[in-house]
Amino acid sequence: MSVYDRLALGLMSRFVWKCPSDNIIELYNQHVSANHLDIGVGTGYFLDRCTFPVPNPRLVLVDLKPNSLAIARNKLARYSPQTYCQNALEPLEINGPRFDSIGINYLLHCLPVTMQAKGIIVKDLKDLLNPGGILFGTTFLYRGVERSLLATYFFYWLNLLGIMTNKQDDAEDLRQNLARHFTESGVEVIGCGALFWGRTL
Numbered sequence: 312m313s314v315y316d317r318l319a320l321g322l323m324s325r326f327v328w329k330c331p332s333d334n335i336i337e338l339y340n341q342h343v344s345a346n347h348l349d350i351g352v353g354t355g356y357f358l359d360r361c362t363f364p365v366p367n368p369r370l371v372l373v374d375l376k377p378n379s380l381a382i383a384r385n386k387l388a389r390y391s392p393q394t395y396c397q398n399a400l401e402p403l404e405i406n407g408p409r410f411d412s413i414g415i416n417y418l419l420h421c422l423p424v425t426m427q428a429k430g431i432i433v434k435d436l437k438d439l440l441n442p443g444g445i446l447f448g449t450t451f452l453y454r455g456v457e458r459s460l461l462a463t464y465f466f467y468w469l470n471l472l473g474i475m476t477n478k479q480d481d482a483e484d485l486r487q488n489l490a491r492h493f494t495e496s497g498v499e500v501i502g503c504g505a506l507f508w509g510r511t512l
Contacts, residue, residue: 327462335357335504349414350399371394374394414448433446450477452500452504455483462503482498
């Protein structure tokens with residue numbers, strides 16, 4: 312997994328997708344709260360590097376892969392996170408109160424559904440937020456972005472292997488999904504990546 316961090320979140324993010332991980336850490340720094348849920352947490356790379364507003368946040372981690380959860384839990388042990396091995400395509404069952412922030416970083420482009428269905432997932436996650444809470448994350452887009460030949464090559468194979476499902480994803484559909492379910496929202500495209508957020512009032 313450390314190789315994954317260096318390869319996928321280091322070299323590929325910067326040189327293939329043209330969306331360096333520093334931008335995503337800054338996205339976390341802007342929006343992460345003291346009462347945070349992270350879905351599709353992976354290795355915990357971004358949570359390990361971002362700055363929480365308090366020393367001891369409530370941190371809940373969700374991932375489909377038990378090994379990823381174990382690695383993230385160990386990496387973030389200083390926060391005593393709760394962990395749940397659940398599928399983001401199904402209703403999440405999480406004990407405790409709602410959240411002030413939810414992160415879904417690099418999750419949407421992995422879900423094997425259309426952008427319309429991804430919007431339904433966004434709506435379901437909104438129901439886990441407190442009033443004034445924020446959902447934020449990053450996803451890779453295929454349509455409407457400048458792709459190098461190398462990025463196109465990797466997208467082709469990642470979609471063919473089922474690792475990604477984003478051949479129909481573009482920024483406008485993402486903006487519409489967020490605007491449909493949140494009072495305030497925004498999307499910033501950097502390379503092949505879209506950094507987004509939506510806030511309830």
